[in-house]
Amino acid sequence: MKVHVIEKTNNFKKLRDNIWESGGWKLNESKAKELIGGKIYFHKERQEASFYGGTVKGFRVEQDGANQGRIAFEFQYHQECRNIRTDRTGWSMKMKIIAEPEPGI
Template structure:
């Protein structure tokens, strides 16, 4: 199952969006192909790569958003939060400047 880890300090751009408990997180600079691949997979949010995830869950959908920054199209993920997605160690890209793990196959 594909998964992705992001550094998302202090719950930045993480919002509850439905009465059934789903959240949205974004604006993430991933490709359209990766966003599509991640639907049904897992997302893990961390304050730092050395800390375990504080939030995560199953990705239900991905929607593009247009921004003014260098990467004009980014993605917002709709998430079903899951307890088992908390306290997960970072896996994937872990060099000093990495803000995402990239897509990882678990």
């Protein structure tokens, strides 16, 4: 799976070498689990190419503050996840999830 998200404020936290976190995403835990191993692309606007991204390694549910109950994704940055575009259809709020077809289907 792939997820494209709108991130206008560069709200990233470095966890360790080349591993980052981006939080505050309104998504249920079961869908977040499905995204592990997939790509995440960060855009300033829906129609702009991604400026950052990587492979989703995990997530956590934020426990307090303004983002309580929202998802924080842990991801490994990949240069090839920059300058990726997606079409304007399929967005819901600030997020677009694309399910990739199974190989051979």
